[in-house]
Amino acid sequence: MFLVTGAAMSSWAPLVPFAKMRVGLDDSSLGLVLLCFGCGSLITMPLAGRVVASHGGRLVILSSATLALAMLPMLALASNTLMLASALLLFGAGLGALDVSMNLQAIVVERDAGYSMMSGFHALFSLGSIVGALSMSTMLSLGLPPVAATLVISAALACACMASAPRLLSNRSSEPGPMFGIPRGIVLLIGALCCACFLIEGAVLDWSAIFLSSTRGLDVARAGLGYAAFSVAMVIGRLTGDRVVSRFGPRSTLTSGALCAALGLAVVALVPDWRVTVIGFMVVGIGCANIVPILFTAAGRQTGMPESLALPAVTTLGYVGLLAGPAGVGLVAGQTSLALAFTGLAGLMLLSAVLGRRLPA
Numbered sequence: 001m002f003l004v005t006g007a008a009m010s011s012w013a014p015l016v017p018f019a020k021m022r023v024g025l026d027d028s029s030l031g032l033v034l035l036c037f038g039c040g041s042l043i044t045m046p047l048a049g050r051v052v053a054s055h056g057g058r059l060v061i062l063s064s065a066t067l068a069l070a071m072l073p074m075l076a077l078a079s080n081t082l083m084l085a086s087a088l089l090l091f092g093a094g095l096g097a098l099d100v101s102m103n104l105q106a107i108v109v110e111r112d113a114g115y116s117m118m119s120g121f122h123a124l125f126s127l128g129s130i131v132g133a134l135s136m137s138t139m140l141s142l143g144l145p146p147v148a149a150t151l152v153i154s155a156a157l158a159c160a161c162m163a164s165a166p167r168l169l170s171n172r173s174s175e176p177g178p179m180f181g182i183p184r185g186i187v188l189l190i191g192a193l194c195c196a197c198f199l200i201e202g203a204v205l206d207w208s209a210i211f212l213s214s215t216r217g218l219d220v221a222r223a224g225l226g227y228a229a230f231s232v233a234m235v236i237g238r239l240t241g242d243r244v245v246s247r248f249g250p251r252s253t254l255t256s257g258a259l260c261a262a263l264g265l266a267v268v269a270l271v272p273d274w275r276v277t278v279i280g281f282m283v284v285g286i287g288c289a290n291i292v293p294i295l296f297t298a299a300g301r302q303t304g305m306p307e308s309l310a311l312p313a314v315t316t317l318g319y320v321g322l323l324a325g326p327a328g329v330g331l332v333a334g335q336t337s338l339a340l341a342f343t344g345l346a347g348l349m350l351l352s353a354v355l356g357r358r359l360p361a
Contacts, residue, residue, distance in 0.1 A: 001168070002128065003131070005095060005102065007131050008095065009129065010132035010136075011150070012072070014136045014140055018076070022078070022079065023078065033085050040092025040094075041099070044100075045096045045316045046313070047312075048060060048064070056170035057105045057108075057168065057171040058169065060097060063097075064101060065157075068094030069157055069158055071088075076150045077147055104308065105169055107297065116243075118242070118296055118297045119289070119294075120238065122292065126231065126235045127235055136150075183313040183317065186298075186304050186359075187313060191317035194314050194317055195317045197295070198292070199348070201322065203326055203328075203342075203345060204285075208230065208281055209224050212278070214338070215338055226277065229279070230285035233282040233286045254359065255353045259287070260284075261346075262349035263287070264283030266280075270339070287349070
């Protein structure tokens with residue numbers, strides 16, 4: 001299910017230019033429409049944990065996956081702004097609920113197993129992101145219409161969901177509680193750290209290619225190397241992350257990861273050679289790889305709030321960072337420079353390293 005979520009989410013990226021041309025949007029209008037995806041996720045994330053607690057994880061995982069996969073072809077069919085915005089809102093709602101419900105299930109599985117597994121789950125999400133984007137891009141480049149390509153992707157991922165369904169747990173809980181949970185105490189700290197890490201990921205996603213082309217002089221055709229290096233490093237870091245966490249502990253792994261990310265961002269901002277900049281983005285990916293998995297596990301282990309409320313609160317704060325990060329970098333860069341904006345992100349990771357020492361060992 002982590003693989004399905006990553007693949008479904010990344011399949012949308014190659015469709016954006018087609019949707020823009022089909023609907024006839026300019027850049028500013030497209031930016032506003034794209035916000036619908038994040039809004040849909042932010043609406044369902046706080047609700048998903050409580051629904052899992054009352055109706056079971058299997059039901060929420062499968063129903064939210066069905067919604068997301070049903071909306072993927074609609075994104076290729078939408079012929080006007082309202083249709084596209086509505087499809088994006090529902091697509092984001094499905095993926096937001098799926099994100100929370102599958103991570104709640106992962107917490108249960110990891111707890112029952114008695115050893116670290118969360119980084120491995122998130123590695124499959126990262127692998128799914130690469131597979132989804134490459135598959136969609138390949139089909140479109142071969143001349144397959146966007147609608148047909150989305151139907152192929154949705155059908156393949158639906159088969160994966162059906163294969164997974166019998167093994168999913170119905171981790172229903174009878175614990176009473178409110179529909180929404182306001183993060184407090186250790187949950188607020190976990191959420192703030194999650195927000196910071198997602199902010200870095202969003203900034204690298206949206207600004208790495210622009211930085212390499214406009215500031216480091218790399219031609220536009222190769223400007224995607226920065227994010228590619230970051231993504232590959234994330235996958236490698238997460239595939240090996242469970243063993244690292246088991247050996248050194250979550251707090252030390254998080255702190256060293258934040259310091260590594262800060263170092264990478266400093267290299268990106270301060271060293272003028274584009275090759276070193278690409279290496280810097282790779283170092284950022286290695287550093288960030290296991291921070292979010294560790295924080296999600298911590299949200300399940302803390303006792304200040306029920307996990308069905310704590311994890312949605314943490315995930316929602318993370319998505320706030322993912323949405324706000326690129327905009328914040330743009331604002332800072334507009335007043336100063338992109339290099340200074342990345343320097344500020346390095347400072348944010350240094351602060352995260354300090355605050356990470358307050359997490360339980």
